[in-house]
Amino acid sequence: MTTLRAEDVVIDIPGRAPGTPLSFSVTPGEIWGILGPNGAGKTTLLHTLSGLRPPRSGDVHLNQRSLTKLRRRQIAQQLAMVFQERNDGFPGTVLETVMIGRHPFLSPWDVETVEDLDLAQQALHEVELAGMEHRLVNTLSGGERQRLAIATALCQTPQVLLADEPSNHLDLHHQVKVMDILRQQAANGCAIVLCLHDLNLAARCCDKLLLLYPSGEACWGDAATMLVPNALEKLYNTPLIAAEVDGQPVFLPRDINTLTK
Numbered sequence: 001m002t003t004l005r006a007e008d009v010v011i012d013i014p015g016r017a018p019g020t021p022l023s024f025s026v027t028p029g030e031i032w033g034i035l036g037p038n039g040a041g042k043t044t045l046l047h048t049l050s051g052l053r054p055p056r057s058g059d060v061h062l063n064q065r066s067l068t069k070l071r072r073r074q075i076a077q078q079l080a081m082v083f084q085e086r087n088d089g090f091p092g093t094v095l096e097t098v099m100i101g102r103h104p105f106l107s108p109w110d111v112e113t114v115e116d117l118d119l120a121q122q123a124l125h126e127v128e129l130a131g132m133e134h135r136l137v138n139t140l141s142g143g144e145r146q147r148l149a150i151a152t153a154l155c156q157t158p159q160v161l162l163a164d165e166p167s168n169h170l171d172l173h174h175q176v177k178v179m180d181i182l183r184q185q186a187a188n189g190c191a192i193v194l195c196l197h198d199l200n201l202a203a204r205c206c207d208k209l210l211l212l213y214p215s216g217e218a219c220w221g222d223a224a225t226m227l228v229p230n231a232l233e234k235l236y237n238t239p240l241i242a243a244e245v246d247g248q249p250v251f252l253p254r255d256i257n258t259l260t261k
């Protein structure tokens, strides 16, 4: 079981004041959501938490060890990342791509074992891509490509899973499916951090939320205490309608209603 800990982290966005230093722990079984408008720094924060980008100041720890003291391979044996953008310049097949999740566990000249293949097929099955193993990645639809990225992260059997807008390109069925998969991962002890634009998914899926403002200010805490309409309206600079459906908070932008009248 691995805990991801940010200690006084200031993300490095050129030209921006430091804002609020971020100190929090994502413990096994927790799902954190990062909310904020375009350009607030959500992706930069996620990349900083994964060690792909150094913080301006502060430190990130996996359990008790600073990411700066770990080799990339050691990090990848514990932490998986689903990127917002992906580069398929030299596209492989679906199976070759999902198998990338096993690379941190293989030596350079090792070939994948039957167990690796089983993990890959299980991950493809979970995201409903079974049967597409031999398709070239550049023939997939946007939603299929997104599900393959999630399957690749699952195939990595991560203790910590970071995902940048995991519901991107997904239809409603697959949004629910992916959120169920993430909840199941959390139930199995994974520590999860998601960047999300969908407040309603955040309300249903996340235990903790971090609100990141373009100024660099931030606040975080239990999801129920962070989903306050006033705070969210300030965050997105947009008036909201808040309601409760089936005991869950639901948010809609108020301006859409104004336009239809």
Ligand SMILES: Nc1ncnc2c1ncn2[C@@H]1O[C@H](COP(=O)(O)OP(=O)(O)OP(=O)(O)O)[C@@H](O)[C@H]1O
Residues within 6 Å of the ligand: 013, 014, 036, 037, 038, 039, 040, 041, 042, 043, 044, 045
């Ligand atoms: N290398 C860079 N040089 C200058 N500015 C950068 C650089 N990288 C990122 N930025 C800026 O940092 C800010 C934060 O970017 P980031 O991608 O983290 O935002 P985000 O909250 O994920 O946005 P979105 O919701 O649009 O995905 C943006 O204004 C971006 O233009």
